[in-house]
Amino acid sequence: MTDDHSLMDIDETDEILYEVDVELHRTKQSIYLFQYPIRPYYRKYDETAFTSARIKEKYSLVEMDLLIDTQSSNYYSARGKQFADSTNQENKNQFFNSDHMDKQMIASSDSSDGDRYFVGLFDSITRHLIICPLKSVIQFRPQFNYLDATSSSTTNSNLTKDASFIDEDQMNTSDNEQSGSESEENKPEPVGSLVTMKFEKKESEYHKKKHLQSYNYYRQTRDNERWQDLICIMNADSLDAQRIRQQFLSNNNQSGATN
Numbered sequence: 001m002t003d004d005h006s007l008m009d010i011d012e013t014d015e016i017l018y019e020v021d022v023e024l025h026r027t028k029q030s031i032y033l034f035q036y037p038i039r040p041y042y043r044k045y046d047e048t049a050f051t052s053a054r055i056k057e058k059y060s061l062v063e064m065d066l067l068i069d070t071q072s073s074n075y076y077s078a079r080g081k082q083f084a085d086s087t088n089q090e091n092k093n094q095f096f097n098s099d100h101m102d103k104q105m106i107a108s109s110d111s112s113d114g115d116r117y118f119v120g121l122f123d124s125i126t127r128h129l130i131i132c133p134l135k136s137v138i139q140f141r142p143q144f145n146y147l148d149a150t151s152s153s154t155t156n157s158n159l160t161k162d163a164s165f166i167d168e169d170q171m172n173t174s175d176n177e178q179s180g181s182e183s184e185e186n187k188p189e190p191v192g193s194l195v196t197m198k199f200e201k202k203e204s205e206y207h208k209k210k211h212l213q214s215y216n217y218y219r220q221t222r223d224n225e226r227w228q229d230l231i232c233i234m235n236a237d238s239l240d241a242q243r244i245r246q247q248f249l250s251n252n253n254q255s256g257a258t259n
Contacts, residue, residue, distance in 0.1 A: 018127070023129070024131055025130055026132065030135040031132055031135060033114060033119070033134050034138055035138065035139045036140050037139050046234050047234075048067070049066070050066050051097070053230040053231070054227040055227065056222065056225045056226075060135065060136040062230075063107040063108075063143070064232060065105050066104055066105075067103055068101065070098075070102050079101075081100050081101075084096045084099055084101050087146045105142070106141065106143065108138040108139060108140055109141045111137060114133070114134030114135050117134045117137065118134065
């Protein structure tokens with residue numbers, strides 16, 4: 001076996017410039033790392049205005065609604081109005097804020113456990129490094145659930161229209177059946193009737209454990225969790241972001257939420 005130090009390229013003559021203290025903070029608020037895998041690096045969300053944001057903290061699900069510039073030369077106004085009209089008609093609550101598609105929703109489609117990673121800030125005044133563990137690493141992608149709801153509603157309406165076309169033979173058959181049913185209603189009802197009862201079998205501990213580990217149970221509990229509203233501070237150079245960093249570096253740190 002070889003010595004561990006022999007596997008490392010260590011220069012004994014390399015001078016140590018200075019040493020810093022490392023302090024571990026465990027904040028009350030959760031800290032997440034946001035990633036945008038399909039967003040170009042030169043098109044950041046720092047200057048983008050968000051209308052709303054929400055989170056399901058237990059399952060690390062986040063949704064954010066960002067504004068779309070409807071006055072841009074790259075915006076297809078006719079198609080944007082078409083999307084808004086069809087979507088607002090099918091949704092009980094108006095999804096878009098105007099008669100055009102004026103916002104887009106991005107949501108976390110994938111997340112990984114962040115216990116192995118830390119976020120850190122270096123305090124140049126006291127010359128020490130403050131690190132805090134991440135709860136989760138979240139990846140955002142555009143979501144088009146409102147279009148799925150519109151398409152499914154259109155399909156159901158088409159099926160309803162197809163079902164309205166009934167042949168005359170079927171109408172006559174249904175009339176005969178109706179007349180027969182009316183004659184049967186005039187018959188006296190029997191005094192007694194046979195009732196079949198079924199008793200539900202008690203679930204074993206093994207099947208109960210499998211049920212709690214199933215994806216259907218996970219999806220049901222995930223969907224039942226209520227959304228909590230968030231405030232988006234996307235610009236790292238803003239005064240609000242600087243205030244959060246100062247709170248993070250302070251000795252009386254009570255919350256360490258950062259983005």
